[in-house]
Amino acid sequence: MPEAHRCQSCPARGSRVCRVLTLMPDVAIGRESMIKRVPAGRMLVGQHNRTGWFGVIVSGVVKLTIGCEDGRQQIVGLQFPGDYMGCTGAAPSAVMAETATKVEICCFPQTYIEGLLGRNPALSRAVLDQAQSDLEAARRWMVVLGHCGALERVAALLLMFFRRLGPSARQHAVEADDLFELPLSRGELAEYLSLTIETVSRQIKVLKEMGAIDVVGRRGLRVLDPAPLVRLTGAEA
Amino acid sequence: MPEAHRCQSCPARGSRVCRVLTLMPDVAIGRESMIKRVPAGRMLVGQHNRTGWFGVIVSGVVKLTIGCEDGRQQIVGLQFPGDYMGCTGAAPSAVMAETATKVEICCFPQTYIEGLLGRNPALSRAVLDQAQSDLEAARRWMVVLGHCGALERVAALLLMFFRRLGPSARQHAVEADDLFELPLSRGELAEYLSLTIETVSRQIKVLKEMGAIDVVGRRGLRVLDPAPLVRLTGAEA
DNA sequence: CGGACGGTTGAGTCGTGTCAATGACCGTGG
DNA sequence: CCACGGTCATTGACACGACTCAACCGTCCG
Numbered sequence: 001m002p003e004a005h006r007c008q009s010c011p012a013r014g015s016r017v018c019r020v021l022t023l024m025p026d027v028a029i030g031r032e033s034m035i036k037r038v039p040a041g042r043m044l045v046g047q048h049n050r051t052g053w054f055g056v057i058v059s060g061v062v063k064l065t066i067g068c069e070d071g072r073q074q075i076v077g078l079q080f081p082g083d084y085m086g087c088t089g090a091a092p093s094a095v096m097a098e099t100a101t102k103v104e105i106c107c108f109p110q111t112y113i114e115g116l117l118g119r120n121p122a123l124s125r126a127v128l129d130q131a132q133s134d135l136e137a138a139r140r141w142m143v144v145l146g147h148c149g150a151l152e153r154v155a156a157l158l159l160m161f162f163r164r165l166g167p168s169a170r171q172h173a174v175e176a177d178d179l180f181e182l183p184l185s186r187g188e189l190a191e192y193l194s195l196t197i198e199t200v201s202r203q204i205k206v207l208k209e210m211g212a213i214d215v216v217g218r219r220g221l222r223v224l225d226p227a228p229l230v231r232l233t234g235a236e237a
Numbered sequence: 238m239p240e241a242h243r244c245q246s247c248p249a250r251g252s253r254v255c256r257v258l259t260l261m262p263d264v265a266i267g268r269e270s271m272i273k274r275v276p277a278g279r280m281l282v283g284q285h286n287r288t289g290w291f292g293v294i295v296s297g298v299v300k301l302t303i304g305c306e307d308g309r310q311q312i313v314g315l316q317f318p319g320d321y322m323g324c325t326g327a328a329p330s331a332v333m334a335e336t337a338t339k340v341e342i343c344c345f346p347q348t349y350i351e352g353l354l355g356r357n358p359a360l361s362r363a364v365l366d367q368a369q370s371d372l373e374a375a376r377r378w379m380v381v382l383g384h385c386g387a388l389e390r391v392a393a394l395l396l397m398f399f400r401r402l403g404p405s406a407r408q409h410a411v412e413a414d415d416l417f418e419l420p421l422s423r424g425e426l427a428e429y430l431s432l433t434i435e436t437v438s439r440q441i442k443v444l445k446e447m448g449a450i451d452v453v454g455r456r457g458l459r460v461l462d463p464a465p466l467v468r469l470t471g472a473e474a
Numbered sequence: 475c476g477g478a479c480g481g482t483t484g485a486g487t488c489g490t491g492t493c494a495a496t497g498a499c500c501g502t503g504g
Numbered sequence: 505c506c507a508c509g510g511t512c513a514t515t516g517a518c519a520c521g522a523c524t525c526a527a528c529c530g531t532c533c534g
Contacts, residue, residue, distance in 0.1 A: 066380050069471060074383050076376035093373055117362065121354065124361040129328075131368040136330055138375040139313035143303050145382050146311050146431030150522065186481060194383030196523060201482055218480070218531070234306060387490070423513060433491060438514055455499065455512070 012058050012106065015082030016126040024120065032112055036105045044085065044105075045097040054086040054113040060103030061165075061183035065096050065191075075192035077138060078183075080164050084130060086110065100183045144233075145194055153193045154203040155232040158213065162223045182219045249295050249343065252319030253363040261357065269349055273342045281322065281342075282334040291323040291350040297340030298402075298420035302333050302428075312429040314375060315420075317401050321367060323347065337420045381470075382431055390430045391440040392469040395450065399460045419456045 007013050007022050007029060021029065036055065038044065045051050047067060057079055064077040076095065079085060085097060085105060117124045144156050163169065167178040182189075190197045207213050212229055214222040223229070244250050244259050244266060258266065273292065275281065282288050284304060294316055301314040313332065316322060322334060322342060354361045381393050400406065404415040419426075427434045444450050449466055451459040460466070 064376070066376060068380065068384055072384070074380050076379050095373065095376055118358045121356065121358055121361055124358060124365055125354065128361060128365045128368060131365060131372060133328065135368060135372045135375060136328075136332065138372060138379065139301070139303060139332055142313050142375065142379055142382060143305065143311050145379065147305055147309070197481075198483085198524085199522060202522095205482080434513075435492085435515085436490060439490095442514080 010058055010106070012056050012082045015056060015084075016129050017056055017084050017123070018082070020120075020123050020126040024116075024123070029106075033106050033108050036103075036107050038099050038103045038105070040099050040101050040103075042099045043096065044099060045095075047094060047096050048092040050092060050110070051086040052110050053107045054084065054110055055105040055107035056084050057081050058104040058106050061100040062097050062103060063100045063184070063188065063192075065098060066094050067096065073191065074194065075188060077134070077141075078192070083134075084127065100188065148233075150193075150195055150199050151203045151206060152232045153195065154189070154200060155207060155212075155229045157189065157193060158204075158207070158221065158223070159226065159229040159233055161221070162226065162229075166223065177222075179216065179220055179222045182221050185218070247295055247343070249293050249319045252293060252321075253366050254293055254321050254360070255319070257357075257360050257363045261353075261360070266343075270343050270345050273340075273344050275336050275340045275342065277336050277338050277340075279336045280333065281336060282332075284331060284333050285329040287329060287347070288323040289347050290344045291321065291347055292342040292344035293321050294318050295341040295343050298337040299334050299340060300337045300421070300425065300429075302335060303331050304333065310428065311431065312425060314371070314378075315429070320371075321364065337425065385470075387430075387432055387436050388440045388443055389469045390432065391426070391437060392444060392449075392466045394426060394430060395441075395444070395458065395460070396463065396466040396470055398458070399463065399466075403460065414459075416453065416457055416459045419458050422455070 007018065010018070012018055013022070033055075035058065038060075044062065059081055062079040062083075062085060063075050064079065065073045065075050067073045073096075078100070079097070086107075117127070144153055148156065161182060162180075165183065166180050184192065186197050186200055189195075190200045193200065195203075204213070204215060207228070208215060210228050212223070212225050212227075214224055216222065244255065247255070249255055250259070270292075272295065275297075281299065296318055299316040299320075299322060300312050301316065302310045302312050304310045310333075315337070316334075323344075354364065381390055385393065398419060399417075402420065403417050421429065423434050423437055426432075427437045430437065432440075441450070441452060444465070445452060447465050449460070449462050449464075451461055453459065
């Protein structure tokens with residue numbers, strides 16, 4: 001498929017990195033990049049491993065985790081469509097990447113991207129911008145973990161999913177039903193929120209009884225009224 | 238003072254950004270940069286303000302905070318000598334920067350650095366590298382806040398100060414006494430650790446009774462035995 | 475249909491926050 | 505130089521929230 005076509009219909013085409021890449025005259029995306037399709041629950045980047053590639057997520061959600069000595073692991077970030085993957089830094093990282101859902105990634109070989117970064121300031125600027133916005137996001141999340149109780153944490157996370165994956169973010173606006181699928185299991189929600197599964201479950205129940213959300217099955221979520229969620233996350237207790 | 242002299246004796250000269258800057262032939266640091274001297278407790282970057290400058294910390298500690306609606310604020314990061322300040326990103330940030338101690342910063346005008354970044358891939362690479370290592374540090378700290386109890390958190394922070402500010406990091410190795418000064422008050426320690434002042438105080442007492450540390454006055458700290466601190470932070474409970 | 479897994483619900487404990495009082499440090503002014 | 509006051513730090517008693525342990529339930533597979 002010619003790269004013009006592939007990118008034009010790509011959900012990630014609006015991202016900082018992709019905007020720059022598609023504008024670069026000497027980059028033939030169709031020839032250099034490759035769409036990786038990965039099922040859920042697969043490890044993309046192991047601890048202290050370099051990737052060998054650099055990619056932009058086209059669809060799906062990737063969780064970034066750090067493993068603890070006791071065997072448990074904590075989720076320290078989530079990557080959505082448009083975000084890039086694959087550390088461009090030389091230093092090996094303690095952060096691992098694992099697919100939370102089925103994922104499609106548009107991948108370039110690491111060496112190819114490294115060359116581009118050295119030659120093209122606009123690209124490194126785009127990558128820098130995203131790294132800084134990731135950093136900002138991580139710091140804002142630290143505040144949630146620090147100042148907020150269990151209910152507020154759950155509300156903040158569900159609200160985030162609603163905003164990034166909910167019907168408003170979807171391509172087909174015709175979709176009348178505002179039901180969408182959570183990319184994480186209860187256990188993963190707990191790992192991200194630094195809570196136990198039981199507490200997460202209880203707080204979801206509370207939000208349900210408040211009339212803010214509706215839960216269908218294990219992963220289905222409907223936001224009936226965003227206002228209580230916003231109120232909870234805005235005014236940290 | 239000629240820039241060669243100033244940089245040669247600068248404590249920050251080993252940092253990624255400075256290494257690149259001093260190697261750039263067209264940069265006359267002495268002409269473009271300016272050493273800012275700021276007393277403790279001064280706001281460097283307010284909320285949603287752009288800085289107008291870009292700088293590398295020469296001495297002192299800067300705390301990065303995010304303000305909450307309830308008036309309280311949380312510390313989300315600390316910047317030490319060698320780290321850069323001043324967001325190069327276009328987006329205004331919710332993160333504020335405030336001096337924790339007396340601070341010296343080697344500052345460049347924002348416009349000057351922006352031009353350099355657009356022209357010089359090595360510099361943007363250096364900035365990108367530090368942004369990514371800041372990101373990694375923020376994520377590792379999230380794990381501390383998430384998985385660790387009060388004692389472990391305090392131990393982790395004191396150990397970090399010991400490593401970055403302690404006698405081993407000092408220029409004059411002749412200094413026999415391993416006493417050093419904490420850059421943060423108890424209240425600030427609490428804000429960084431997401432604990433209360435009282436809890437911080439109690440845990441410091443515990444560490445003292447373990448024989449790991451000795452506290453002199455309000456800010457003096459002596460690490461008598463790093464081992465218990467390392468053990469506490471390594472094996473998160 | 476039945477097992478297995480993930481999720482929900484309940485009772486009890488422990489840790490940290492809260493509130494309140496005391497104590498130590500460090501400026502200021504006499 | 506010392507007395508004083510304010511701020512910061514320490515210590516104690518108590519309450520509340522989240523974790524732990526344990527049982528149950530629903531859903532999704534074979």
